[in-house]
Amino acid sequence: MTPREYCKIFAAEARAIPDFGAVPEIIPLYLIYRPANTVPYATIEEDLVGPFERYCVKERDGSLAVQSSSEIAQKCCAFQHWLYQWTNGNILVTDMEGVGWRITNVRIATKLKGYQGLKESCFPALLDQFAAAHRCNRYCEILGLKSLESLQQPAKPKGSKSPSLGRKAPSAQSSPQLQKKGLASPQGTRKGAVSPKASRKSTEAGEAQLAPKHKALESDRSSQLQ
Ligand SMILES: [Zn+2]
Numbered sequence: 001m002t003p004r005e006y007c008k009i010f011a012a013e014a015r016a017i018p019d020f021g022a023v024p025e026i027i028p029l030y031l032i033y034r035p036a037n038t039v040p041y042a043t044i045e046e047d048l049v050g051p052f053e054r055y056c057v058k059e060r061d062g063s064l065a066v067q068s069s070s071e072i073a074q075k076c077c078a079f080q081h082w083l084y085q086w087t088n089g090n091i092l093v094t095d096m097e098g099v100g101w102r103i104t105n106v107r108i109a110t111k112l113k114g115y116q117g118l119k120e121s122c123f124p125a126l127l128d129q130f131a132a133a134h135r136c137n138r139y140c141e142i143l144g145l146k147s148l149e150s151l152q153q154p155a156k157p158k159g160s161k162s163p164s165l166g167r168k169a170p171s172a173q174s175s176p177q178l179q180k181k182g183l184a185s186p187q188g189t190r191k192g193a194v195s196p197k198a199s200r201k202s203t204e205a206g207e208a209q210l211a212p213k214h215k216a217l218e219s220d221r222s223s224q225l226q
Contacts, residue, residue: 002116003093003106004028006086010079019142024055024075024096026103048099055096056080058107062123064094064130072101078139084130085145091115092127 004026011023027048034040055073059065066077076096084092095107108116109123109130131148 003083003108006083006091006093007079007103009086010082013082014075014143017142020139021071022075022101024072024079024098024101024103026106027098029104048102048104050099052099053097055098055103056093057097058094058126062126064126064133074137075139076103077134077137078143078145080130081134081136081140081145081148082143084127084134084148087112089127089131092130094123094126 007024007026011025014020014023034042053070053072054067055070055076056064056066066073079096080093090111092109093106094109095105096103098104109126110118111121111124111127113119113121115122134148136145136147
């Protein structure tokens with residue numbers, strides 16, 4: 001589903017709530033063919049007439065920002081929260097700007113591989129950033145959204161810093177290079193603070209995790225040879 005389709009579902013839900021009022025709409029993009037142009041394909045939007053405003057956007061430094069406290073901006077934030085919850089923390093709309101209630105230029109961050117044909121996850125860190133930075137407004141409350149803190153909590157007692165760390169683990173296991181990278185960086189930056197013993201321990205733990213895999217491979221091979 002595209003952000004526009006998600007937004008339609010959101011709008012349907014919001015309209016069912018008497019107190020919610022107007023709902024932002026993501027306007028469609030059209031693809032046009034311009035053979036005479038150096039870039040033959042272009043996307044065009046319906047004409048947006050009026051002052052262009054930025055509501056919830058991604059800053060140049062990569063941080064998420066809410067640009068205004070208007071009703072529209074608050075509802076855009078509520079839509080971000082709604083979509084985040086609806087997709088179990090897998091999809092975030094990162095840019096919402098436009099004219100009045102008509103939103104355009106939306107971008108998406110996702111942890112899902114294969115979303116909209118994407119081969120890799122796309123700015124996955126932004127989803128965690130959103131979960132930490134989002135402050136619920138009255139429209140989140142009207143929609144009955146769960147606070148993001150409560151969504152995050154189940155992973156905390158286990159000692160991992162954030163749910164994303166826990167979720168990243170399986171992919172790190174499948175590629176040993178990534179895992180080593182992750183281990184190496186804290187050692188490099190905190191050489192003085194971490195004792196060599198501790199860092200050795202962590203590499204051993206990393207190797208130990210991989211060991212069963214090798215064994216399995218070897219036994220496969222030997223059984224094939226016999
Ligand atoms: Zn919220």
